[in-house]
Amino acid sequence: xxxxxxxxxxAAQTKFGKLEGITIREMFAEAVDKATVEAGxxxxxxxxxxxxxxxxxxLIHQGHTAPLLIDxxxxxxxxxxxxxxxxxxxxxxxxxxxxxxxxxxxxTVLVAGAEKMTSVSTNKVxxxxxxxxxxxxxSSIGLTFPGVFAIAAVAHMQKYGTTEEDMARVAVxxxxxxxxxxxxxxxxxxxxxxxxxPRYIAWPLKLFDCSxxxxxxxxxxxxxxxxxxxxxxxxxxxxxxGQASASMDLCNRIExxxxxxxxxxxxxxxxxxxxxxxxxxxxxxxxxxxxAEIIASEDIGFFKPxxxxxxxxxxxxxxxxxxxxxxxxxxxxxxxxxxxTGVKQAVVIYKELIGxxxxxxxxxYDTALMHNFGGTGATCVVNIMRRADA
Amino acid sequence: MNDKSNKPTIEKYKQFIQEGKFRAFKCSDCGAVIAPxxxxxxxxxxSKMEWTEISGKGRLVSxxxxxxxxxxxxxxxxxxxxxxxxxxxxxxxxRLSGFDPLKPEDVKLGTSMELTFIESPKGRKYLAFKAx
Numbered sequence: 001x002x003x004x005x006x007x008x009x010x011a012a013q014t015k016f017g018k019l020e021g022i023t024i025r026e027m028f029a030e031a032v033d034k035a036t037v038e039a040g041x042x043x044x045x046x047x048x049x050x051x052x053x054x055x056x057x058x059l060i061h062q063g064h065t066a067p068l069l070i071d072x073x074x075x076x077x078x079x080x081x082x083x084x085x086x087x088x089x090x091x092x093x094x095x096x097x098x099x100x101x102x103x104x105x106x107x108t109v110l111v112a113g114a115e116k117m118t119s120v121s122t123n124k125v126x127x128x129x130x131x132x133x134x135x136x137x138x139s140s141i142g143l144t145f146p147g148v149f150a151i152a153a154v155a156h157m158q159k160y161g162t163t164e165e166d167m168a169r170v171a172v173x174x175x176x177x178x179x180x181x182x183x184x185x186x187x188x189x190x191x192x193x194x195x196x197x198p199r200y201i202a203w204p205l206k207l208f209d210c211s212x213x214x215x216x217x218x219x220x221x222x223x224x225x226x227x228x229x230x231x232x233x234x235x236x237x238x239x240x241x242g243q244a245s246a247s248m249d250l251c252n253r254i255e256x257x258x259x260x261x262x263x264x265x266x267x268x269x270x271x272x273x274x275x276x277x278x279x280x281x282x283x284x285x286x287x288x289x290x291x292a293e294i295i296a297s298e299d300i301g302f303f304k305p306x307x308x309x310x311x312x313x314x315x316x317x318x319x320x321x322x323x324x325x326x327x328x329x330x331x332x333x334x335x336x337x338x339x340x341t342g343v344k345q346a347v348v349i350y351k352e353l354i355g356x357x358x359x360x361x362x363x364x365y366d367t368a369l370m371h372n373f374g375g376t377g378a379t380c381v382v383n384i385m386r387r388a389d390a
Numbered sequence: 391m392n393d394k395s396n397k398p399t400i401e402k403y404k405q406f407i408q409e410g411k412f413r414a415f416k417c418s419d420c421g422a423v424i425a426p427x428x429x430x431x432x433x434x435x436x437s438k439m440e441w442t443e444i445s446g447k448g449r450l451v452s453x454x455x456x457x458x459x460x461x462x463x464x465x466x467x468x469x470x471x472x473x474x475x476x477x478x479x480x481x482x483x484x485r486l487s488g489f490d491p492l493k494p495e496d497v498k499l500g501t502s503m504e505l506t507f508i509e510s511p512k513g514r515k516y517l518a519f520k521a522x
Contacts, residue, residue: 123461130460136400137426138483141516142456142463143471150454151473158452158499200468203455203494249426251473251481256452 002272006101007228007235007388009221010039011350013343016216016335017185024053024060024116025072027217031112031340032073035219041231046221047106049080050096052089052113053339058128060116069114086132087288088374089113090218090342091243091381097222098241098383107227113344114217115337125213129338132375134248146202146210146289148250148376153204153291155256160306162294164204168195169312170290171208171332177319178329180359185214185335209290214335218344228388236353240275240384242268248378257306261380262299262371269369269382270301277301280384281364282324282352284345286373287332293317296371297325300382324362327352342372342381353387366390398439400427408515410507414480416442423478446505447522448476450498455491465511468492474503474519485518 012034014027036043051066062068066080083093090113097111117125130139133148156162172195178184190208199207221231228235244264247253253260270276283300287293294308302323303311311317317325328334328348331341349368351357357365367386374380398415403426406413414425419436423444430437453472456463463469470486485508489497503519510516 126460141471141483141485142459142466142469143483144456144460146458147454147456147471151452154454155452200457202457249483251426251483
């Protein structure tokens with residue numbers, strides 16, 4: 001079934017990074033205010049809220065976050081539900097919002113995500129993140145998240161000749177793009193040499209191959225075709241959405257050089273939009289690790305299997321390349337407050353598609369794809385978006 | 391009733407490992423060997439499982455060396471985690487034994503491996519493989 005009624009009419013994120021002295025509800029409220037009242041959308045128009053948070057129970061000892069967060073943001077009383085799919089929590093909240101609008105149940109809804117991660121130790125964060133992998137059979141023998149992607153990297157290197165330098169180039173590109181993004185955690189370029197600093201986290205992945213621990217929130221408002229006109233002349237339409245799951249355990253995957261949930265979710269989204277990778281002007285993909293961006297660029301069909309690294313080397317995925325990927329800096333350099341990430345990806349696409357990405361504006365911006373990945377790749381959500389006048 | 395007590399469970403699967411034994415699930419209908427455990431067979435769809443012995447032989451599919459470990463494993467880092475494809479066809483995630491964690495470049499994918507176990511400083515056994 002095609003999507004024909006879902007429009008993004010505003011989108012905003014807080015600064016990502018170590019937001020000292022700011023609690024999750026305060027950053028959430030800031031994102032909501034930016035996406036509603038500050039964008040000319042009265043809060044009273046919002047009829048329901050779909051919220052992504054990953055693991056506040058372990059990070060800040062707080063469950064039942066949806067009513068808590070919307071209450072502080074002035075939306076008390078609305079139906080509010082939290083969606084959790086590890087790092088894809090935000091995009092699963094977004095899909096719930098899409099379904100709510102397409103079904104006709106609501107005209108206008110809020111989709112938002114947030115995570116507060118820096119108030120506990122790195123060990124505690126590592127432990128919380130590990131809860132997104134299979135505790136019985138993989139985390140319990142000492143596999144970590146960087147470890148999961150390192151295993152994929154080793155397989156990719158062996159099969160296709162991808163190198164540590166190729167992965168480092170993804171980091172260099174991310175930091176370059178984030179250097180002009182005032183909301184990014186790292187606004188500083190890095191050299192290839194620095195990206196290759198041999199501080200191994202999970203061999204062959206090094207410090208600069210990994211996204212950081214971050215705080216932050218993001219929010220968007222979705223509305224029907226009819227209502228969209230009240231808020232903006234330039235809505236962005238969500239024209240395709242796909243979601244798929246895969247085994248939690250890496251050992252149950254037939255293929256380690258590609259993530260089957262990404263391939264499936266992309267296929268569903270492309271078919272729904274009646275478009276293909278060649279129709280996408282750019283993409284925002286889940287670069288929790290540098291190798292994840294290389295593999296995602298292949299899984300979404302931008303490049304053939306094994307040619308993702310070459311595309312980075314040749315600058316095809318650079319902001320001014322033929323197929324820009326993560327033009328604002330990605331998770332790698334903007335930060336990865338887990339529950340916020342999937343929503344922030346939609347914020348990036350919205351800003352680029354309406355031509356308001358400032359120094360980070362890509363050259364062509366009619367249609368784009370977002371790819372949000374959960375945990376070991378056990379969940380993937382892909383959405384295709386197009387500016388209404390395109 | 392006897393049948394019921396022999397029904398494979400995750401708890402027993404993990405208990406076997408602690409006893410230094412590796413037993414896999416086997417689909418009672420099509421014979422597919424399944425480890426780690428699953429409640430349903432992806433070859434035929436059956437949910438009937440029984441225990442099976444495994445050869446302990448396989449090959450190295452991919453691996454990493456964990457340098458930054460969760461608190462619980464910090465004393466053990468750096469250590470190898472690998473994906474091993476058993477001769478029976480199923481793949482497991484396990485530790486590697488007998489390889490220098492500071493020389494991962496020397497480890498070759500496809501290497502023939504055989505079952506062993508590693509014991510953590512706290513006395514916990516991990517499923518592990520060494521070069522055959």
